[in-house]
Amino acid sequence: MSTxxxxxxxxxxxxxxxxxSQLDLSTRTGVSTRHLxxxxxxxxxxxxxxxxxxxxDLDVPLRVSNDLLLAAGFAPVYAERAIDDExxxxxxxxxxxxxxxxxxxxxxxxxxxxxxxxxxxxxFWLCADVAQHLLEDxxxxxxxxxxxxxxAGRISDFDAFAAQLLSHMRHTLAAxxxxxxxxxxxxxxxxxxxxxxxxxxxxxxxxxxxxxxxxDVLSFLSTVTAFGAARDVTVADLSIETLxxxxxxxxxxxxxxxxx
Numbered sequence: 402m403s404t405x406x407x408x409x410x411x412x413x414x415x416x417x418x419x420x421x422s423q424l425d426l427s428t429r430t431g432v433s434t435r436h437l438x439x440x441x442x443x444x445x446x447x448x449x450x451x452x453x454x455x456x457x458d459l460d461v462p463l464r465v466s467n468d469l470l471l472a473a474g475f476a477p478v479y480a481e482r483a484i485d486d487e488x489x490x491x492x493x494x495x496x497x498x499x500x501x502x503x504x505x506x507x508x509x510x511x512x513x514x515x516x517x518x519x520x521x522x523x524x525f526w527l528c529a530d531v532a533q534h535l536l537e538d539x540x541x542x543x544x545x546x547x548x549x550x551x552x553a554g555r556i557s558d559f560d561a562f563a564a565q566l567l568s569h570m571r572h573t574l575a576a577x578x579x580x581x582x583x584x585x586x587x588x589x590x591x592x593x594x595x596x597x598x599x600x601x602x603x604x605x606x607x608x609x610x611x612x613x614x615x616x617d618v619l620s621f622l623s624t625v626t627a628f629g630a631a632r633d634v635t636v637a638d639l640s641i642e643t644l645x646x647x648x649x650x651x652x653x654x655x656x657x658x659x660x661x
Contacts, residue, residue, distance in 0.1 A: 407446070408472040416459060423438060452466075452473055496518075499641055503521065506523060513640075514579065514581055515541050516540070522661070531551045557611035557618060559595075564593070619651040620647040
């Protein structure tokens with residue numbers, strides 16, 4: 402992105418992706434349509450503050466906000482530290498607190514591409530007996546879940562579950578427009594061809610994940626949380642998913658802690 406001659410084309414791309422006209426964006430931000438037009442076409446060089454203002458209103462990911470700044474000749478504002486960086490110690494400590502505090506409920510930490518960052522013992526227990534090749538070179542939770550050699554064969558109502566997961570992935574794609582995530586969605590869609598034609602049941606408040614573990618079908622509801630007010634690209638990309646039991650049988654199975 403930093404090779405662009407100006408930030409206008411990138412700004413126009415994200416305005417279009419958010420399905421906003423220049424008038425819409427002008428009304429929302431207080432920036433005149435004439436000035437927006439001049440910025441998008443490169444006739445006017447935007448200030449750093451204006452770009453950040455527009456990026457915030459367009460809900461542009463932090464990494465793309467950095468790209469906008471670079472394209473306009475400014476230094477990036479948002480750091481992107483590795484998760485094991487010393488400065489990320491408070492984040493890692495919070496993650497450990499969440500993982501330990503949610504025990505015995507399976508909990509995973511993933512990035513925007515569904516790559517596993519961390520997980521607690523119950524989460525790994527659910528993934529017992531999956532093919533080794535899905536556990537090598539980094540675990541991708543979406544691939545591990547939907548791949549025929551992964552959890553797919555043990556998930557009840559697989560097509561409905563896969564449709565829900567793919568829909569969630571596409572929602573993330575709509576927000577980020579990440580090409581690697583797009584490729585992952587295309588790959589995972591091939592593992593669940595029936596998902597595209599599955600009608601969601603209307604009698605369930607939330608679609609549970611029902612999975613066979615050792616001959617018992619356990620039922621879970623999923624919640625996803627994220628770090629609020631993130632100012633680091635890596636932190637902004639993190640999501641924490643926890644599976645909670647929906648019935649006494651599942652609750653009892655977790656409380657017995659068979660992974661210990």
